Amino acid sequence: MIEDRLNRWLAASLEVLPSLLLTVLCALLALWLMRRLAAKVTVSQGFTRRTVRTDTLRGVLTSALTVVIYVVGGAAILGELGVNVAALLAGVSIFGLAISFGAQSLVKDVITGFFVLLEDQYGVGDVIRVNGQAGLSGAVESLNLRVTVLRDLDGTAHVIPNSEIKTVSVLSKDWARVVGDIDVPHDYPLEDALKTLLEVANGLHDDPAWRDKFLERPEMLGVQTLSAANVTIRILMKVQPKEQWGVSREFKRRVKNALEGLGVRSSLPQMSLALPAALQVGDSSSAGSSSPSEAR
Numbered sequence: 519m520i521e522d523r524l525n526r527w528l529a530a531s532l533e534v535l536p537s538l539l540l541t542v543l544c545a546l547l548a549l550w551l552m553r554r555l556a557a558k559v560t561v562s563q564g565f566t567r568r569t570v571r572t573d574t575l576r577g578v579l580t581s582a583l584t585v586v587i588y589v590v591g592g593a594a595i596l597g598e599l600g601v602n603v604a605a606l607l608a609g610v611s612i613f614g615l616a617i618s619f620g621a622q623s624l625v626k627d628v629i630t631g632f633f634v635l636l637e638d639q640y641g642v643g644d645v646i647r648v649n650g651q652a653g654l655s656g657a658v659e660s661l662n663l664r665v666t667v668l669r670d671l672d673g674t675a676h677v678i679p680n681s682e683i684k685t686v687s688v689l690s691k692d693w694a695r696v697v698g699d700i701d702v703p704h705d706y707p708l709e710d711a712l713k714t715l716l717e718v719a720n721g722l723h724d725d726p727a728w729r730d731k732f733l734e735r736p737e738m739l740g741v742q743t744l745s746a747a748n749v750t751i752r753i754l755m756k757v758q759p760k761e762q763w764g765v766s767r768e769f770k771r772r773v774k775n776a777l778e779g780l781g782v783r784s785s786l787p788q789m790s791l792a793l794p795a796a797l798q799v800g801d802s803s804s805a806g807s808s809s810p811s812e813a814r
Contacts, residue, residue, distance in 0.1 A: 545591030574641035626681035
């Protein structure tokens with residue numbers, strides 16, 4: 519009896535083998551075509567919102583279509599093997615309803631990720647800060663409907679569920695600004711300092727190696743703060759997104775060289791300590807003498 523059943527199973531398997539192989543081949547072909555088409559999608563050079571959105575949507579759609587192909591292909595293979603797919607799907611749906619109450623956070627992640635993509639809040643390649651925390655900042659390495667992956671400066675990858683993201687500070691959206699605060703000693707003429715710093719900023723703006731990083735000419739705001747040691751002068755530079763850090767470093771380097779060339783040195787804060795008369799140290803003779811009562 520067992521041999522008869524085995525023979526019948528082998529005969530049925532041989533009958534469905536061609537269609538089964540065809541189903542598997544179609545699924546593999548669909549995966550290959552999807553990845554080829556995703557690789558063919560080209561975007562403009564440089565960092566733009568179009569580039570960010572295209573890279574983000576390409577990754578999300580690729581992962582979503584991969585899941586769809588696996589699910590549809592798996593259902594087709596089970597159908598070829600004689601499994602009642604409709605009944606199986608009904609059982610899965612009931613099971614999914616049962617566990618949905620314990621997967622509310624997952625649903626929140628997906629809904630939040632959907633609106634992040636829909637509203638283009640941020641995308642792959644953006645530099646963001648999450649929930650105002652300096653430790654949760656970096657470049658968006660990947661983004662899907664469930665999680666956002668950040669890569670910070672020292673290479674650490676932060677995997678953050680989308681529902682845990684309450685506020686996002688995007689440091690690379692549309693444009694950026696360099697806020698240059700330079701301290702100048704009080705004894706250096708203020709007007710000369712303003713003129714020198716503006717010349718340095720304009721020189722950086724007109725430099726062919728840096729010109730394409732600027733969106734506007736530098737703007738001198740003037741004196742920002744006064745302290746006991748220095749006068750802080752502020753200058754603003756509107757630049758391309760993600761270029762603010764490089765422009766700021768180059769500007770500070772040129773400012774230091776320019777001020778040193780003019781003989782300007784940053785004044786260091788000094789402290790003087792005045793002791794009360796009762797605490798002042800007397801001469802050695804008085805310090806060495808003591809009365810008999812003090813000796814006892």
